[in-house]
Amino acid sequence: MDQEVPQSTIRAELDRLEREHRHYEQLLAELVSAPFPNGDHQMEELRLKKLKLYTKDLIESLRHRHQQAAA
Secondary structure (H helix, E strand, O other), X not given: OXXXXXXXXXXXXXXXXXXXXXXXXHHHHHHHOOOOOOHHHHHHHHHHHHHHHHXXXXXXXXXXXXXXXXX
């Protein structure tokens, strides 16, 4: 029942996830460089790190599944 996903769909999803990952990375860099961090900054930093890691995991999983399907 596994249907083959078009290459363009996979590439589009990878592109979207990579943009999202870069966005989290940029937000995190801006947050870390804040001159007067507070408790809210620490919570947001933790949230962004988790989102960034989750997005990276999704990217790697999608790449792995795509490579397995291509083999």
